[in-house]
Amino acid sequence: MAITISPKSLRFSRKGAASRAMLWWGGAAVLAVATITGVQLLAQIEGDRGIAPLANSQDIQVNGISVDVTAKTGAQARIDGWKLAEKEAWKKLGGPDMPVESIDAMVTSVVIGQEQVGPKRYIATLGVIFDKAKAGQYVGAGAGSGPRSAPLLLIPVLDSGGVRQVFEVRGPWQRAWAEFQAAASPVDYVRPTGSGGESLILTAGQTSRRSRLWWRTVLGQFDASDVVMPVARLERQWPGGPIKGTFTARYGPDNKFLGGFTMDAASEQDLPRMLEQAVTRVDGLYRDALATGELRPDPSINAGGEALDRAFAELREKLMPKGEAPVVVPTPIPVIRTEDVSGAPVETVTVQFATPDAAAVDAALAAVRGVPGVQGAATVSLAIGGTSVMRVTVSGGGERLTGALRGQGWKVSGGGTSLRISR
Template identity: 80%
Template sequence: MAITISSKNPRPARMGLALKRSAGKAALWWCGAACLAVGAITGGQILAQIEGDRGIAPLANSQDIQVNGITVDVTAKTGAEARIAGWKQAQKEAWKKLGGPDMPIESIDAMVSSVVIGREQIGPKRYIATVGVIFDKAKAGQYVGAGAGTGPRSAPLLLIPVLDSGGVRQVFEVRGPWQRAWAEFQASSSPVDYVRPTGSGGESLILTAGQASRRSRLWWRSVLGQFNASDVVMPVARLERQWPGGPIKATFTARHGPDNTFLGSFTMQAATEEELPRMLEQAVVRVDGMYRDALSSGALDPDPSINAGGVALDRAFAELREKLMPKGDVSPPAAAPQPATEQTESAAPVIAEAVSVQFASPDAASVDSALAAVRGVPGAQGAAAVSLAIGGTSVMRVMMVGGGERLAAALRAQGWKVSGGGSALRISR
């Protein structure tokens, strides 16, 4: 009995197979489209986190002493005479703010290098302005500023200005007014050595508001090593707006260290949005005063546990290695030196020394190669580039147990050419 199967009426089994194949192709197509969409969205999010104008470069720290925010209102016979009289009055008030001794205006004027005009209104017989006065450090430093005092200067402290506004905490994600106030702060007259990042590129991914809540010393040591800082300070500004364009109440808090230690706080208020920059400028000066007081009392000393994190990590790896090593058929002579080494290290610990290493860096790969070579040397701790010059000579800094001679010997064993000695080496291929 012959059975003829028409193409118009396919066998049910084959229909099911065709449907399965069609469904499988459709599922594969949709899966691929979903993966591409997820990849595009994820890649766009990662790119969006680092592109654009995110940071504000800090003002170059000059050796001059600057006082901002001096308001004058002077009348005279003409507008030009009122302007000159207003500048002299601003110089006198700025000198008084710095705590300088009583001196005639002619002597104060001789120490002024420039007057920075913020806003000014000149009338026929009246001058109203907000100005800043810059004093020459060479002339005025003996009377005021950091050079006049005998107090100590702080270690390099990484500055992370956190802004809390509208329920969102941010640092460098956008160009915020709090970061701008710190970028425009003239820190040369302060005994606190602020390390102010620009916030551009990958810095906006590392230095976030969540970084302040981290407690890991190893993580902090890695972050601080990238900026060549010894510790961290975190001034926090919390803004509360009563209504759009209305009064702004602000709470400022000074915090310090990897444990986010509270040092002090105060509140201020601005009547309008236009007064917000001036309020933040005054707040920066007050927060800097809190850090100065903490420095004088010893509360701003670097946390020793940050640098001790590497020792703790080496000790943890040694304990883990000892636990994982097989203890079956191990001969006593081979096992005996391990406790002796531990006793020797505990009895006479070796101090790590700072070594500066110069290396040629024609491209990014050469930088990675040099860093990997130094970090692979036993006893090398915290190797980080402190000066990058693509196409020239870069510099890295490393804490080396045994000093530069031991580091030089280990790099020669890896095939590097090493010149120099002591705490300054130069390596090349």
């Protein structure tokens, strides 16, 4: 778009001409900045970055079985190749030794990826699908009497070339987990596609967060109880050369380490094969943790206000100087007013308050809880020496809470559902 400024529009005084010119160029600059900013914001969520995972069907599918078989005819070589693929797929699932005929009876279909049929030779890459009702008693979640996990959010982190990423681009580690047949595992993986706003929420930086309130919000969006974070670190010796992979299995808001291992790929073409095997081994680490009772949802994620208060109380005891008597600050006596709050609407108000020491936390909580109509008050963020935050459920909303606290001698700023109090 071209912008034309007529010379006639500038035939005024020097002051007026300068002001008008500044107005034109300022408007053009604002328009350009707004356009660039809008494009950048859209670029963060648009693009070809999501990989839809395989559906967790009632069947057990094994992909990537390579066969090379010779026989008297091409048709016979093809049949022998399929039977060999079924046997290799069964072995890959960790099934017990069985005749080929018994394995074939549990197969529902054979998926052809690539195949070449010659006069006496058959070369193909195949996938084998087993009926879970028949094969589940030998392999997968149905084998034995082991437990099944709660829904666990899967965040696959790829560390390659000094950059850590999850869903920002289509990565090979994300693809390997998307193609993993999770129905064969007792671990209930919740696998996001990584498209749209998911790439902004589920990042490599998210794995280092410790806030239970933040994790509760994220997990609630995916109906998950906890989180698992398999990490793959790829080190390329030279472009197109061997690749060393270091894989670790982590879980929980505290990014707890469960186990790890290393694998090697001969080249970039061999990388998908290595990552596919790595996914299976990482899943084995999570299976072992589930069997030993270590892979359990963190109870602090869904803990209520009372549990958080107990945790903050323990933190205050640890922060108090040992060997010295604590400074006793007189707790203000709340002014109880006889007023009817039964018909007032109930609102949730966020209150910020300065906490130079542990006693200030108790004083603020006592003052707020003493206000008529307060149904609950709990700290959601504690910062000794800074500003803490509490969430208050009160009949009548922030206006009633503001008036009552000012009557107790507190200074109250802000309004609505967000207040700040101080002495």
